Amino acid sequence: MKIAIVETRPFKDQKPGTSGLRKRVRVFRQPHYLENFVQAIFDTQKDLHGGTLVLGGDGRYHNREAIQVILRMAAANGIARVLVGAGGILSTPAASCVIRKHRAQGGIVLSASHNPGGPDADFGIKYNIANGGPAPESVTGAIHQATLSLSRYHIAEIPHVDIDHLGETRLGEMSVEVIDPVADYETLMESLFDFDRIHALFNSGHFHMRFDAMHAVTGPYAVRILENRLGAEPGTVMRAEPLADFGGGHPDPNLAHAHDLVQQLFGREAPDFGAASDGDGDRNMILGRRFFVTPSDSLAVLAANAHHVPGYRQGIRGIARSMPTSQAADRVAARLGVECFETPTGWKFFGNLLDAGRVTLCGEESFGTSSDHVREKDGLWAVLFWLNLLAVKRQSVEQIVREHWRLYGRNYYTRHDYEAVDSERAEALMKDLGDKLAALKGQRFGDYRVEQADDFAYTDPVDGSRSEHQGLRVLFEGGSRVVFRLSGTGTEGATLRLYVERFEPDPERHNLDTQEALAELIAIAEQIAGIREHTGREKPDVIT
Ligand code: VG1
Numbered sequence: 136m137k138i139a140i141v142e143t144r145p146f147k148d149q150k151p152g153t154s155g156l157r158k159r160v161r162v163f164r165q166p167h168y169l170e171n172f173v174q175a176i177f178d179t180q181k182d183l184h185g186g187t188l189v190l191g192g193d194g195r196y197h198n199r200e201a202i203q204v205i206l207r208m209a210a211a212n213g214i215a216r217v218l219v220g221a222g223g224i225l226s227t228p229a230a231s232c233v234i235r236k237h238r239a240q241g242g243i244v245l246s247a248s249h250n251p252g253g254p255d256a257d258f259g260i261k262y263n264i265a266n267g268g269p270a271p272e273s274v275t276g277a278i279h280q281a282t283l284s285l286s287r288y289h290i291a292e293i294p295h296v297d298i299d300h301l302g303e304t305r306l307g308e309m310s311v312e313v314i315d316p317v318a319d320y321e322t323l324m325e326s327l328f329d330f331d332r333i334h335a336l337f338n339s340g341h342f343h344m345r346f347d348a349m350h351a352v353t354g355p356y357a358v359r360i361l362e363n364r365l366g367a368e369p370g371t372v373m374r375a376e377p378l379a380d381f382g383g384g385h386p387d388p389n390l391a392h393a394h395d396l397v398q399q400l401f402g403r404e405a406p407d408f409g410a411a412s413d414g415d416g417d418r419n420m421i422l423g424r425r426f427f428v429t430p431s432d433s434l435a436v437l438a439a440n441a442h443h444v445p446g447y448r449q450g451i452r453g454i455a456r457s458m459p460t461s462q463a464a465d466r467v468a469a470r471l472g473v474e475c476f477e478t479p480t481g482w483k484f485f486g487n488l489l490d491a492g493r494v495t496l497c498g499e500e501s502f503g504t505s506s507d508h509v510r511e512k513d514g515l516w517a518v519l520f521w522l523n524l525l526a527v528k529r530q531s532v533e534q535i536v537r538e539h540w541r542l543y544g545r546n547y548y549t550r551h552d553y554e555a556v557d558s559e560r561a562e563a564l565m566k567d568l569g570d571k572l573a574a575l576k577g578q579r580f581g582d583y584r585v586e587q588a589d590d591f592a593y594t595d596p597v598d599g600s601r602s603e604h605q606g607l608r609v610l611f612e613g614g615s616r617v618v619f620r621l622s623g624t625g626t627e628g629a630t631l632r633l634y635v636e637r638f639e640p641d642p643e644r645h646n647l648d649t650q651e652a653l654a655e656l657i658a659i660a661e662q663i664a665g666i667r668e669h670t671g672r673e674k675p676d677v678i679t
């Protein structure tokens with residue numbers, strides 16, 4: 136096997152964001168662009184040399200080409216073995232599962248998650264470490280540093296590698312094993328959930344579900360597990376076939392983008408349960424019949440009911456949530472007498488807590504939930520967890536959530552996104568607001584008084600690493616709050632996220648429309664931050 140050493144020049148824009156490096160496809164298609172970033176991974180992650188790498192992606196446009204490049208580079212960089220998902224497919228949680236199960240030293244997942252795919256849309260690459268989780272900031276920082284001074288990369292001069300047939304081939308010294316992308320993941324799910332009981336629920340004839348795979352990576356997983364294995368009716372999984380452009384859709388499981396699913400669940404002959412997952416299979420949306428479960432509530436409900444599920448029967452050790460996620464889970468942790476952690480946005484911040492055995496469940500308001508079974512958020516896992524609860528409790532989704540609110544109170548919650556805002560204007564908003572924070576303490580706005588206002592920073596309790604500037608928060612007396620952040624996953628301009636939360640203990644007041652219940656706080660956020668003036672936008676692009 137001949138290895139070429141190709142001369143290259145650094146790209147200055149290869150700093151990974153909240154979840155890997157995401158750019159337009161055309162950026163990734165520049166000569167050497169992908170190669171440079173991959174070489175930076177191989178140069179800095181020394182344990183990959185002579186080790187095992189897991190490789191797969193969400194099937195989006197450019198996935199297959201990128202896999203060929205990475206295989207040739209892996210062979211040239213002394214990787215001993217690569218496990219690649221057949222067809223180049225591995226969902227993010229499945230990649231995490233495979234890394235752990237096969238004791239790989241790391242994994243590369245090709246995905247831009249919920250961002251659209253296609254020649255004019257987005258592509259992405261993320262590196263996961265040996266625990267199966269997203270590389271922590273120390274690792275992404277080192278990779279980024281390496282990209283800034285790269286002058287050459289190594290690539291094997293070999294023809295196309297067949298990644299569509301299961302089995303092992305050799306590229307020089309390196310072995311390439313094409314694996315079934317679903318099998319290990321399915322086995323793991325079976326070890327956690329009561330498949331017999333869920334099967335019986337589907338078999339009862341009284342329970343109907345729709346799962347929207349959004350033409351993204353979870354299609355094959357959902358068909359195999361829900362339909363073939365658990366006996367859900369054929370056709371339960373909608374948009375099941377992964378497509379390179381996600382059928383032209385936006386593979387983001389929320390009320391706006393899973394439109395047909397939402398129509399069915401809110402329609403006349405609505406099924407009992409609805410769910411959707413995103414581009415790379417790590418997000419989930421949960422719906423009951425004419426009922427939407429906010430991701431923050433979902434985390435709290437799963438935590439409160441974990442003992443009903445075989446994999447968590449012994450109880451949970453603790454809960455972690457990202458800072459902007461509602462405080463509903465905190466109340467559950469308090470009642471269970473377990474620790475609760477508030478981390479910055481992004482799954483990489485949960486890794487240490489999970490590895491240290493301090494937490495069992497983690498969640499983010501952005502439709503992400505998971506546990507210590509992998510080190511990523513896991514869309515289908517959350518769906519199976521809910522199915523297990525529905526099978527055991529014999530209640531509707533709505534009944535389960537309403538009962539939860541009665542017991543714990545309700546945290547009204549919403550997120551408003553202002554997308555593709557001019558970056559300078561968005562930065563100016565954050566800067567002005569940041570300057571104002573100190574003076575807000577003690578100020579009264581209508582019914583609310585500011586208890587504390589700050590720029591959120593986090594010290595990892597396990598390794599002591601510190602992460603600053605993780606969102607501006609205004610906390611009011613009684614637990615209500617508004618939080619402002621700029622997204623770290625976008626590829627065009629800036630996205631401003633406004634997160635709004637209010638706690639309502641009174642069951643008589645649990646039936647309000649969320650936007651109405653939060654209207655006063657939303658107006659206060661506008662008053663404090665001047666969103667309209669800064670962004671030039673009258674209203675948010677997406678409300679979840
Ligand atoms: C968003 C979400 C964050 C999530 C991240 C990756 O990040 O807010 O909670 O972890 O996406 O999810 P940001 O920086 O744009 O707010 V995924 O499914 O895109 O890997």
Ligand code: CO
Nearest residue numbers: 248413415417
């Ligand atoms: Co995702």
